[in-house]
Amino acid sequence: MTTPAGQRILEQASALFYAHGITAVGVAGIAEAAGVTKKTLYDCFGSKSALITAYLQRRHNQWWAELQERLAERPGVDTVFDTYLAHSQFDTELGCGFQRAAAELPHDHPAFAVIRAHKQAVRDELERLTGDPERADFLFLLLEGAVARRAFEGTTEALEYARGVAADRPTSAPTAD
Amino acid sequence: MTTPAGQRILEQASALFYAHGITAVGVAGIAEAAGVTKKTLYDCFGSKSALITAYLQRRHNQWWAELQERLAERPGVDTVFDTYLAHSQFDTELGCGFQRAAAELPHDHPAFAVIRAHKQAVRDELERLTGDPERADFLFLLLEGAVARRAFEGTTEALEYARGVAADRPTSAPTAD
DNA sequence: CTCCAGGTATACCGACCGGTCTCGTCGAGA
DNA sequence: TCTCGACGAGACCGGTCGGTATACCTGGAG
Known part of the structure; x- marks a missing residue:
């Protein structure tokens, strides 16, 4: 959660959720924007809901x-x-x-x-x-x-x-x- | 657009879009709720965007x-x-x-x-x-x-x-x- | 009688959904 | 040195997305 990757994920997720809407943005897109794999995203946050x-x-x-x-x-x-x-x-x-x-x-x-x-x-x-x-x-x-x-x-x-x-x-x- | 089927589609779409959000609702679900096939929906409205x-x-x-x-x-x-x-x-x-x-x-x-x-x-x-x-x-x-x-x-x-x-x-x- | 609009049913398309999995790598701390 | 947590690469899961195609049925107007 406090790891650098987690931070980048949260930053990108914030930008994307705000700009395009929460439902319209997929976890794969967030991971890619953060330069991270989906696995890391799920290791850090557990679910899209938690993110x-x-x-x-x-x-x-x-x-x-x-x-x-x-x-x-x-x-x-x-x-x-x-x-x-x-x-x-x-x-x-x-x-x-x-x-x-x-x-x-x-x-x-x-x-x-x-x-x-x-x-x-x-x-x-x-x-x-x-x-x-x-x-x-x-x-x-x-x-x-x-x-x-x-x-x-x-x-x-x-x-x-x-x-x-x-x-x-x-x-x-x-x-x- | 003014056909009975078109009316039912629009009614169901309205209820679903409002209740669950536009992005979260799929055309298949709308068609099913209206008792209509996707083809009819597309014949009437052409696209989800138009709907x-x-x-x-x-x-x-x-x-x-x-x-x-x-x-x-x-x-x-x-x-x-x-x-x-x-x-x-x-x-x-x-x-x-x-x-x-x-x-x-x-x-x-x-x-x-x-x-x-x-x-x-x-x-x-x-x-x-x-x-x-x-x-x-x-x-x-x-x-x-x-x-x-x-x-x-x-x-x-x-x-x-x-x-x-x-x-x-x-x-x-x-x-x- | 014929034609056609307005349907139904269903299969299909490529892309994407959220989520899980295995395997491998790398660097820091004990 | 060895281990362990953090991460990358990428395949995989069942299911849904918007949208299209083919084939068939039916009732009413010309």
């Missing part, structure tokens, strides 16, 4: 680390939005990896718990930052809407708009232009 | 018809939310079929245009109902966030909360319980 779980866990860990780093030097709600915005530079226009995975995986798949935990963590972080559960719920709603829209609009427009709304502007005030 | 497009088009048409019906007897923004809420009774906890499809399909897939058109239509309808593009954008954001959350939370809680926010309540006022 999927590891992929989402890794994705959460990386994203969370970046969020905490940014929050450390500039605490506040809009740093959360900024992290999504910055992340979208290499997350491309495909949208949130967890939303994408949630759309493909059955709800009782072991990896689905990782998705739920990730989203819960984000919501809880918003509550920690605002000290207001109600407001956290609202901001979380904006966030999810914005990243969902990025998936089919292909731009960060909605995300930037949502950040503007979150920046304490009252519900109805315009922010555009 | 996917037809599935999303049909889904849009059905949903749109229901929305207009409801709007006719009770115009207003919250009827849009109510339609999602009512729809979720047979859409189950899996979330928006268009968001699910968008997560699986490459952005240049012919069916992706149907997804974009559907979402655009919803946004435009909100603009028509409010007469305010800015407010429509905001409501659309709430809507997308709520249906996205339904996908991994498995409840309509976020949708009901969003309807509360949309019912002109100012951003920060609580609505829970």
Whole structure:
């Protein structure tokens, strides 16, 4: 799992799962991309299912680390939005990896718990930052809407708009232009 | 396409694509569920890709018809939310079929245009109902966030909360319980 | 009567699926 | 020196993928 080969497998699996979808990507393709045989892949992860779980866990860990780093030097709600915005530079226009995975995986798949935990963590972080559960719920709603829209609009427009709304502007005030 | 067999194929394809994901469902399974041979399926639709497009088009048409019906007897923004809420009774906890499809399909897939058109239509309808593009954008954001959350939370809680926010309540006022 | 659309049944295609297996190699630690 | 874990090469498994082909049946319209 911590071996160099295991690392390469996880990296390639992450890239491929995110880019093409979990179901659409085969273990043979992952192994080949990692310069590894299927045997090594199965020695390291045991099953495709476990590899999927590891992929989402890794994705959460990386994203969370970046969020905490940014929050450390500039605490506040809009740093959360900024992290999504910055992340979208290499997350491309495909949208949130967890939303994408949630759309493909059955709800009782072991990896689905990782998705739920990730989203819960984000919501809880918003509550920690605002000290207001109600407001956290609202901001979380904006966030999810914005990243969902990025998936089919292909731009960060909605995300930037949502950040503007979150920046304490009252519900109805315009922010555009 | 309009033949009885074609209809049954489309119905079964819709149910299976939505429930298990587009990539995960094979044409053989669809044909079997429709009580039809693969040849008939290919005579009617030509390819899996075209069947996917037809599935999303049909889904849009059905949903749109229901929305207009409801709007006719009770115009207003919250009827849009109510339609999602009512729809979720047979859409189950899996979330928006268009968001699910968008997560699986490459952005240049012919069916992706149907997804974009559907979402655009919803946004435009909100603009028509409010007469305010800015407010429509905001409501659309709430809507997308709520249906996205339904996908991994498995409840309509976020949708009901969003309807509360949309019912002109100012951003920060609580609505829970 | 004839023709044809709309079917059924079934075999087939090459490619790929997730997963297992054997065999061999290589380098580091006891 | 010997062993053991990490890995490569590659064959193999049963099954499914999207898609095509051949042959046959049937009911209704010309």
